[in-house]
Amino acid sequence: MxxxxxxxxxxxxxxxxxxxxxxxxxxxxxxxxxxxxxxxxxxxxxxxxxxxxxxxxxxxxxxxxxxxxxxxxxxxxxxxxxxxxxxxxxxxxxxxxxxxxxxxxxxxxxxxxxLYQIQQQNDELVRQLYESQKESFANLQNTGDADETKPRQPAESRDTPAGEVGVNYPLLLLTLQDIGRRISTNQSNESLIPTVISTAKASLQCEYCQVYLWDSKSRSLKNALPVRARDQLNYRPVPESGVAAWVIEHRQIVMRNDAEQDYRLKRILDDDPHMPDAISPLTVGSDLIGLLVIDKVDVESPTIGRLLYILSNIYALGIKNSQLFKRIEEMASRDGLTGLFNHATFQEKLHELVTQADAQSSQLSIIMSDIDHFKSFNDTYGHQAGDFVLKEVARIWKTVMPEKAIIARYGGEEFIGVLLDHEYSQAMQIAEDLRETMENCPILFEGQQLQVTASFGVTEFKHPATTTNELVRIADENLYKAKEGGRNQVIGLDPNSARKPRI
Known part of the structure; x- marks a missing residue:
């Protein structure tokens, strides 16, 4: 009270x-x-x-x-x-x-x-269902023990329905062991998800299987693989309504046969008439990884729900490990402040691109820049202001540069970018766009406008550089000339003018 x-x-x-x-x-x-x-x-x-x-x-x-x-x-x-x-x-x-x-x-x-009467009826139905399943399981065990004392019959002469056959636990354990091994050896979603789908189809004997990954920030589901024509389902889970929303909220497997007999899920099923045979949450602890959707199960078995539960846990752990592995790779290959590639990763990618451009006789250009008077930002406004300037400059680079360009923080306040299939004149124009954008877009930090400019050096593969070291060295030389010449400018080497610098 x-x-x-x-x-x-x-x-x-x-x-x-x-x-x-x-x-x-x-x-x-x-x-x-x-x-x-x-x-x-x-x-x-x-x-x-x-x-x-x-x-x-x-x-x-x-x-x-x-x-x-x-x-x-x-x-x-x-x-x-x-x-x-x-x-x-x-x-x-x-x-x-x-x-x-x-x-x-x-x-x-x-x-x-x-409501109390309905709850009592529900409890009684659950108790009866439990007793029924317990009795069925005991009968299956007794049937299996009796079969061991009888001479074996050919498989063709057996008329026992599939749902009454006992589970071959040794074979099931070997299957799960093989699935676990195959899942653990795939470290990327590109190879992991097809393995998940193929093993689920084989183990659950279903015709269709899809994996949808959960984005907790946008609260949306995304198909883990591009949908092919032969893999298309009539059902797409929606996180806001229907059975998928119930699975996301309660983190429990829902099978269509069970939902049709459960008055709590019957209303949701009426709103979601195209529900597949089963939807299972992929969870690790309290984290939702995604949903496993299966349909057109060939054999109805009382053990399908238990097997789906075991497989879902194995798949969820595999996908979670893959996501963590990808995150670690990203952290190792990218600069923690700007999110661009770091120096070591850039060198690896540049070497691959130069080798590819040399083999295919394609064009490749480099833009290298250095923020003008960057030390004064740290001395005048503090290192937090300097870090903020670096992040904003990186954002400008990602905005202006083409989508397929490789951008990296080369070191300190230096940035570098590789332009695929871009000749020298195009690289010069992009560098000039970068310079003008920085000059005309003051950076606002804690109520203060910071005017940022940068100097740029540009060079093109085979004009005259023929190796990765020469590309970076010539771009750095042109950058040095731009800083010596007054900063806030772009200097490159015209491949048609025999190493004659031009602004």
Whole structure:
């Protein structure tokens, strides 16, 4: 009882009734209404709301306050002659309030009894289902023991339905061991997801299988693989409604046959008529990784749900490990501040691209830049401002450079980019766009505008550089000339002018 009376909801209704009582007195006096009319009009809504949304002891306390307000009006109204003790209308108003609450109380009690009966029926159905499954499992074991004492019959002569055949646990364990080995050897989703789908189809004997990955930030599902024509399903899980939403919320497997017999899921199934044979959550601990959707199961078996549960856990661990492995790779290959490739990764990718360009006789250019007077940002505004400038400059590079360009933080305040299938003149134009964007877009840091400019050096593969070291060295030389020549400019070597620098 003490917990009920300390609830904010109870005190909110009580305060509302107390505040409306003086208003009822004023309204009754001003309008000349009969006794009890104003309290009934003003106090009936909060009393009814309290009866609908509060515990029983609370809403009867609120009702008592409202009834008391009906009688308190008599003592405070200025238009009532002293000595007039006619309380008939006040009693009538109080009776109306009590009657409303009694009706709501009776209806809520009846509703609770109905819900209790439904819950009891559900518990009884669950108990019967459990006993039935337990008895079926015992019969299967007895059948298996009896079969061991009988001579084996050819597989063709057996007429036993598939659902009554005992589980071959040694074969099942070997299958799960093989699946675990194949999952653990695939470290990327590109090779892991096809393995998940193929092993699920083979183990669950289903025709269709899809994996959808969960994005917790956008709360959306994405097919882990590009959908091919032969893999298309009639069903696509929607995280906002239907069975998929229920699976995401409760993190439980839903099989269509079970959902059709469960009154709790029957309503959801009516809203999602194209549900496949089963949807299983892929979870690791409390983290949702995605959903496993299977359809067109060839053989109905009582063990399909257990096998799906085991496989889902194995698949979830494999996908989680793959995601962690990818994240570690990203952290090892990228600069932690700007998100661009680091120096070592850039050298590896540049070597691969130069080898490819040499073999295919394709064009390749390099842009290298250095932020002008960067040391002054750290000295004047602090290192936090310098870090912020580096991140903003990296953002400008990612915005201006082509989508397929390789961009890296070469070291300190130096940035470098590789342009595939771009000749020298195109690289010069992109470098000039970068220079103008930095010059015309002041960086706002903690209310202060920081003017940032940069110097650029450009070179092209085989004009004259023929190796990765020469490419970087010539671009760095041109960058040095740009800084010596006054900064905030682009200098490259025109391949048609025999190493003649131009601005």
């Amino acid at each position: 003490r917990n009920y009376y300390t609830a904010i909801q109870f005190w909110s209704y009580a305060l509302l009734v107390v505040c409306l009582c003086p208003l009822a007195v004023f309204l009754g006096s001003y309008m000349g209404w009969p006794r009890g009319a104003a309290p009934l009009l003003l106090l009936a809504p909060p009393t009814v709301l309290a009866a609908v949304s509060s515990p029983r002891i609370c809403y009867w306390t609120i009702t008592a306050l409202s009834v008391g307000s009906c009688f308190a009006e008599t003592y405070f109204r200025t238009d009532i002659v002293k000595g007039d003790n006619n309380y008939a209308l006040s009693i009538l108003s109080a009776a109306v309030l009590i009657g409303l609450v009694l009706l709501i109380d009776v209806y809520i009690g009846k509703l609770k009894r109905t």
